[in-house]
Amino acid sequence: MSHTLTALSAAAPLAAGWAVHGLWQHRLIDRAERDALTGLPRRAAFEKSAARILRRPRRDVVATLVIDLDGFKQVNDVHGHAAGDTAICETGRRLAEWAEPLGTVARLGGDEFAAAIRCADVETLRGELTHLHQWLCSTVTYEGLPLPLGASIGAYLHVPGPAVDLSAALRVADEVMYGVKQTGGGWSLTHTLTPAYRTTNGRRDGRRGTDLDAEGGAR
Template identity: 50%
Template sequence: MNDVVTALAAAVPLASGWVWHGVVLRRRLAAARRDPLSGLPTRAVFEHRAARALARGPHAVLLLDLDGFKQLNDTFGHAAGDEAIRTVAARLGDALSDRRGGVAARLGGDEFAAVVPLPDAAVLPWLLGGLHGEVTAPFAYRGMTLAVGASIGACVTAELPAPSLPLALRRADEAMYAAKRAGGGWRIAGGPAPTCTTTAGRRTGRPGTHTPHRREAA
């Protein structure tokens, strides 16, 4: 009997150690799925969740790029830019919180993406207008009031020949750059297929893309 008690007493710390190890491992895995600055899912997680969401029904695929972000960084420092990213991420999450099944992510730099359930396409302009107003509202930083602009492009998946995330992102990318060329705001993709070519799923000519014969300036 004493041997059994001794064995159990020795096993308790070992079991506790394994439990704690499992908790730490789960926390590390969860952290790896999140962008450390914004707290939003990473690109890989977003693409996985978004592709599954699109297979379940009509959605809007959104791309959001901040306007004036470099100027804010240059003027007030990178810490201010980081605060802008955190603020926009939080507001993007809040704006989608009441839309069950929506998912947002930071793709990198000052670019964000989201997939939102859209059973009625008529509400999309209202959604985009509200979202644009949310993310461009001023925010407080070290006693100052700062703000950034935003250009948002959207694609309605019900208008695509198939629920393809790469194609939806491409259309949203084109719409977003149309909004940016017009000075910001939002734009919904429509009409004929985009005429611009793509490199690695992004519009050729965007910073960070290149072809085998030409490298784009960063």
């Protein structure tokens, strides 16, 4: 009995050490999967979460979104990059809170974000897009100064049928977002998967050089 107690007491520190090591590794992995500025998921984590959402029950409506801030370059030019970082962080916070009951969101890079959400029906989805746009356009302040920002949102509505590749859905949502931006901002929803613009390396021709793996401050 004494030998057993001795062995257990000797093993306890080792087990505790492995537990701490495992927790440390988990935190490192979690940190690597998140954008350094906003704390939002990066590509790998977003794709995993989005894949689960896209495997929706038949009764649900699912959409993939691309969100881009309007007036962000002006904020950087007039108020500086610290103000731009504040705008990005606050946008990330709002998106994360909005997406929490609906799905998942990620930062694409710069002032662009992506989301995959599930709603009960199309009308609920439209209401959520309206609410999101209004929230993203509400005032963000930096050192007491209001930052003039808006938002353009493009959404692809997944229709019943074969599963759609996430990158294809994001490609179309990006096109819709771009069209919205040309008309002054807002949101728009499409269920057409055929690209309207020429594709370069799988992306809309002329699209800014950002990707889901980007991290760091505002540019």
